[in-house]
Amino acid sequence: MTTVDELLAAARARLDRVDPHRAAELIAEGAVLVDTRPAWQRAEEGEFAHALVIERNHLEWRLDPASDARVPAAVDHDVVWIVACSEGYSSSLAAASLQDLGLHRATDLVGGFRAWQAAGLPLRRSEQPGPAAASPTELDR
Template structure:
């Protein structure tokens, strides 16, 4: 947050700050986390999933709904949002907007929220399951 007279942060500054507090798994480790109970969440819009493919078994919650669906105190939460200790692993296409989204979830107290380094494209390039 900027103060009067100061230069506001750039999107690069915000992204760098968000990623500095995230433990961003690579696709292989994200798959391991999912095997141990982490919930994969695809935040990409429908057109992008149509173009690039999808993640089998991932929840689809587009970015503009994310905080309301995953906050365990929200009236709009999904059933999987049981408490602040759930491990959420977010995907976007390349791992940019998902980093900002994961930081936002951490701001809500979801301490185990993170995103995949490289996003869906890195997951697909690693040969992990897609549809």
């Protein structure tokens, strides 16, 4: 039997995890940032300015190039997918699952959305500001 902590450690051991600034560089080079947080969490915390939103329960079907339900960006197994969640835990497990599908360049964002926001990287204006929503000037960074 395995604990969730052991599962997480094993997933992270095979990922080349990226911090927010490295993720931003990779995105500028063509990587795709995928926000897997549910709608309620995006509304509460805020949103990445330039992320493909695919909630966790749909991820593998949307990113597998062989799937009939794939997104247009899922063209082959060489796409660089950077999976993000709120704090960087479930995204590690999700990225490892993508690697199991042969998406060998999949990784995740260390610290998730919260680290991205703390780094002052671009956010999207939200129509439904939550209690942790940033001010309009912060959203334009």
